[in-house]
Amino acid sequence: MTVSHSGNGRPSPSPTFGDRLSQAVAERESQIVLGIDPDPAKLWPAAIDRASEARARLALTFSDAEEAAGESPPSAGVVARLETAAAVLAHCRALIDAVAPAVIAVKPQLACFERLGAPGWLALEHVTTYAHEQGLLVLADGKRGDVPVTAAAYGQALVASTPSPFGTVAGLGADAFTANPLLGRDSLEPLVQTAREHQAGVFVLVRTSNTGAADILDARMHNGERLWEHLARLVDDLGQAGPAGLKDIGAVTGATEPEHLARLRELMPNTPFLLPGIGAQGGDVAAIAPAFAPGKAGGLVTASRSIANAHETGNRSPAEAARAEAERLREQAWSL
Template sequence: MDARQSQIVLGLDPDPQRLWPGGTAATGGHTRTPSGAAAAAVETHCRAVVDAVADAVVAIKPQLACFERLGAPGRAALGRVVDHAKAAGLLVLADAKRGDIDVSALAYAQSLLGSTPTPFGTVDGLGADAMTANPYMGVDTMAPLLQTARTNGAGVFVLVRTSNPGAADFEDLELADGRRLWERVAGRVHELGVAGPESGLSDTGAVVGATAPEHVARLRELMPTTPFLLPGVGAQGGRVQDLAPAFAPGRAGGLITASRSIVNAHTAAGASPDPAGAARVEAERLRETAWGLA
């Protein structure tokens, strides 16, 4: 982050119906199955987006659902997008939001952060540097993710208070002790983490929606050394300038994710009609705004 002076994470949520023109054109002439052709187009699109904004961001955050819906070719495309981003010097956060009982959680960790031993040799996972996780089922469902992350020099970001309106349904419920559910989850996330000797930051992060900036200061109080992954800027209504409390432990305390606002920047009024150029301008604008806050 220091080298790039950036805290921006590029979200990749490719919709085959809304790809940059070049991506579709490059593969449209091939004779393939729909899933193969769509996965190839998605891959071309994602590579182009990464190339356009790589200098302004520190990581990509692929939304796994968007690749999974394209079947086996989608998974293969995801792997190549991840490799492309890594070659550009970027970190990879797998936006998976997984949570499951111990043996299944371990399988997800092997899939995304580690590898799987088999009688036929070791099967490498996606090689992500971090994944997102859902806390609903409890600490024993997060522990295998954290253990695998630590073995592989990776991290886990646990959903705490998310950016969608539905966060009010359960996350915001008041508990018998007067706290909100998200405050209780925040406390457990703080306890689960181990702070690194150099950065002082925990190896267990939290997903904290940028659409509820009134909570960011309280969450920082509950999780003083936890890196926050802050989705919801742009298309969902969050504003970078409202997130200053996230950066209390230093600039690396807050990672700001943006996807549609960058990828679709060329559709905004007054923007360049060139998707790559407009994306670069928007990513650079976000980078500069965020870096100036801390």
């Protein structure tokens, strides 16, 4: 176990992710997580204008390399993805600047960065660093899940590092990540172990907010329970609580089906819930009160498009509209 030293000279355990989360929620008086799902077709106009500045930050990198390799000028495709990744980075920084005071974490959607290739992954790394600089936690949303040897590699990628003959290769440095439990307990254990060793957390999919979740997650088992109840027991068992009482392994529990939340809380009394589906997906903050039974950090309310696209109604700037929507959600959840 990793230990730090307290003032009295005795080693004390490092805080768990549950402890870190509890402290962050109390300090910032917010349970709101900003989902970052950048769509290149819906970037804030200012971000597009500032793409060249962001590109300098992202790097001469790829274009230099392609040019050095003999492609001069670089192909239109190379330029397109560099410029797009740079504009996405500028957009994400502006979004974080706008809403940081109202949120405790950002949740970058890995798919939205992966679709821009290596420059997109580089933008994701910059977004992670920038969010940390603003005092925010980073929840990497990739819903990874694989056989144990590969799960260990995902843990290295997201919250740990990889040994190599050339030195240690740092991973993304997220504070937590989402995981898919379909492959069973042994596929989750390397993720849990790696996260725990780094005071990080894992949010395991239990009941998602999409319509199709009914197909499989709601399927009745031979004992009459639904599959998501089975998954909830597994997640409850995997988590460990620190002094603050909240477990370090969380659950993704879609806010579009609030009638499930009381049962989920019964099965996972001390598990932090990540609640997507507020706003654009139709969820309602007031309906999620059961999530907060173990304390204010028991429920993290995620909103993405409803914040980033708030300016589409009314005539405020994107940043003003995003800030107001995030603050509205913050007040509403905090008052529950």
